[in-house]
Amino acid sequence: MELMEKRRKHFAALRAQEKRNRPPTKAQKRTQMSTYLKHMGGYTYKQLKGKSFDEIQKLFDKEMKRVNTFVAMGSEVQESKEKGSEETAKSSRKKMLGRKRAGKEQQQESSKKQKVEKEKESDKVEEVDEAELKKLLVIKKDEDIAIDAIPLATKLPVIIDYKLLKEGVMIHYQLIRADGSSKRYSSMIRMLQGIDREDLEALWRIVKAKYGDTRPENEFERVLWGDLKVMFEPDKKSNVWRMLQGYRVTTWKLIDSSGVHFVRFDNLHVFMLVERRYPLTPITITNMLNKKLQTDH
Template identity: 90%
Template sequence: MGSEVQEKKEEGREETTKGSKKKMLERKRAGKEQQKESLKKQKVEEEKESEEVDEVDEVELKKLLVIKKDEDIAIDAIPLATKLPVIIDYKLHKEGMLVHYQLIRADGSSKIYSSMIRMLQGIDREDLEALWRIVKAKYGDTRLENEFERVLYGDLKVMFEPDIKSDIWIMLQGYRVTIWKLIDSSGVHFVRFDNLHIFMLVERRYPLTPITITNMLNKKLQTDHQNEMCYQLLKLMVKQQKGK
């Protein structure tokens, strides 16, 4: 009798264990289904948002563009059809209150640019990323004493590693936009405000407020010619303006 009772108890425990495992598996399956449903819903929402932005047709986007040739920059630019050797170093040359940027390439050739904008117009994205790696490796988190080195490092760091808590983002939000220009050779656009400027990568979101973006769009994007990059940037700005 005692053994029969024990057997029944063990059988009951086995049934309970099986039941617990079954419930656990059911919960896991339900969790996975819920996760799949959530991801599916998120994808649908993202596609919907993308479609809403794409609904801004080319005619409307063209209204946000200003085609303006900058002859001085165009003359100074390097033809990008033939890829030049990689940038391996740079030097800054001070001339009065201005600084010139000299980029040195692996074959020993170099070119001097009279401004950051001209330099960005004369290089491509690969060159720009190489320059950032060199500058970052050289200085890291060191506090720079040289004003011109600090400006170059600051411009590149804002582009590639924006700190949303830095003073520059707080400062610029209240300033009037005077110029918004696309430099498509390096995939950069820059905004000039009353008292400062900022360079940004075309495909990246930055902590700009809807008011600042509205001011940029009202000012219109200045570019040398219409291309897909113009529309890519404008669509991103419109989407970010709407808080999406």
């Protein structure tokens, strides 16, 4: 048994050594070179993702050449380079000083010429008759001048009313603005994506003035009233927040235009304003974080 155990370990060691000495495959070699370039060459994953094996090989060879030709500070080669660079710097300084002197003299001469030319031009301008200038000028009073202002951004008129239109099993939200224009949305999410926070607050004021805290009898009116009430006036005692922890989070999305979080669960959903705190349980928050937030940008 001892002999068999030694024999098994011996052959296992031979197999491991053979595996270590085996040359890497092309894919393994590419992975090793990419890892080196990311850590030592400063390349990113996106820069190396679309490149072929030969292109990766060229970048790797270039980086290795730079590393192998590195000269440490204080070495003899570095000191000789520094001495040569000092001598060349001194000679270049002398040449630069000579060029600067010549350039200054040329600038002085050119500035003198420019002054003389400007004086001549100013004398010519003064000789122009004032009567001729008046003929060319048309003076208007401020009150006669009309300024056409072009707005840089146009804000849509405020929302003054809404309608819920049923088409088959689908419900459409129609928002009516002060200028008589209106637009339909096939869902609450579509509507929140097409309006801003000011429009959302105007819609809540209209719904609240219509129903207050009284729950609407109409099913679709009740859905809109409930979504807006939970969003703007969250009640800690409401059963909505207790029910959430019993369901799995399927979607957590940020609607940036109106500043609203949309969280969908297995059998229900909830809308929340980004700057307001809501009575979420630790279980619900954990499920949301595990699902991760979806954003447009």
